[in-house]
Amino acid sequence: MFQQILVPLDGSACSEQALVLAARLARAVDGTLYLLRIANQEYTYASTSVAGVFVPADLAEMTDLEMKGDHAYLDKIASSPLLAGLNVVKEVRAELAIPDAILNFITSHHMEIVVMGSHGRGGLARLVLGSVAQKIAWNSPIPVLVHRVQKPEQDEQVSELATPIHALVPLDGSPQAEEAIVPVGLLVAALSGAGVGSLHLVQIIKPSAHHTDEQHGQAREEAERYLQDLAGRLRGGLASTFQLEIKFSVYSDEQVAPTLVHIAASGDGAAAPHNLIAMTTSGRGGKRRFIMGSVAEHILQKTPLPVLLIKPDETSEQRKDS
Structure with a gap:
């Protein structure tokens, strides 16, 4: 159990703190870490025919530069000393409904546990991991291990669990x-x-x-x-x-x-x-x-x-x- 470990990341240091627990678990069970980046970037918005209502432009309009940036981010995380020697799979997905994207990934890739931070970077372009973590936990078919960081110094508490x-x-x-x-x-x-x-x-x-x-x-x-x-x-x-x-x-x-x-x-x-x-x-x-x-x-x-x-x-x- 817990061989397939999913870690959703939004690019913030806060979300990355979940990697400490995830890496420790992966080493303990000889598991595989799946680093998932939902590329919910600031898309160009186009208005619909209904006045005052706006919808995202086609996801295909995401630029190559944006996608490369997300892949480069995961490459950097995967090559960090914290994850040295671990089996790591990197995934970038272009989605708007972030919780649904994570839940779909859990099912389609047969994940066994999710490890995530409960607060990340806010705003349209990033995961708001406080709400996302709760939505995932309440709907996930597998256990969700959530680490909530209230103060920067608590990073030390996680590493010294x-x-x-x-x-x-x-x-x-x-x-x-x-x-x-x-x-x-x-x-x-x-x-x-x-x-x-x-x-x-x-x-x-x-x-x-x-x-x-x-x-x-x-x-x-x-x-x-x-x-x-x-x-x-x-x-x-x-x-x-x-x-x-x-x-x-x-x-x-x-x-x-x-x-x-x-x-x-x-x-x-x-x-x-x-x-x-x-x-x-x-x-x-x-x-x-x-x-x-x-x-x-x-x-x-x-x-x-x-x-x-x-x-x-x-x-x-x-x-x-x-």
Whole structure:
């Protein structure tokens, strides 16, 4: 798994920081890096017959100079010391719908993971990786590893991502949320090398004004039994196979997403300080459950840690609901 690694680039230093994680993963699994440049340049615009509405000119009008510049950019990246010795494939695509272009590339080239920065260069001519990363993560059929850089000095944090890897895995008791466990387990094992990585399974119980203290206590006990059983199954399977340590914790808090960001930063309850968060983009809602999609969005915006996002299998949920 993770042999085919896609890294979308927009020409900004911020987007290129994803290469640190991607290169580390490629070396760990002897994989191939696919560097994808969406050549969404500042095309000449021509008006349509509808007043006030403008559409891009034919993509074929992109000049040879522009295309050569994009290829030269990828050549420079591919020849950098960071990627020395790796198998690298370079692709330049002329597209307007950037997320669709990336998603189509994922499918047509059988990618297995996307590694990308969450902010790049803005403007008409460049990827706005903050929004693009979210669109890709919420629609990608494969895991998406997103690194969000808030400050320039955080580049150092990425390059020094500790070994082994200790991942925070938020859960809500649903099978959909559990679909993050196998991908993050494989990723942690690959990036941890000879070290023993860990998964910290966390469930937040959100208090409800409609429940008594006794009912809230029962909800906590239910969550603890659920995580204990899940951890036991993982220790006898995935964790044993890939030498992973499994921890679990239950918390009570009204603010689910900020609490998870705090836990990730503090390392509370983990085998070691967290350096990765992994979760699905949807799960189960309800009075005592959190909606994974909104929580994932908040975490992606607020944490400086890399976030592995997995879109759960919709067909299994549809069969369950039918």
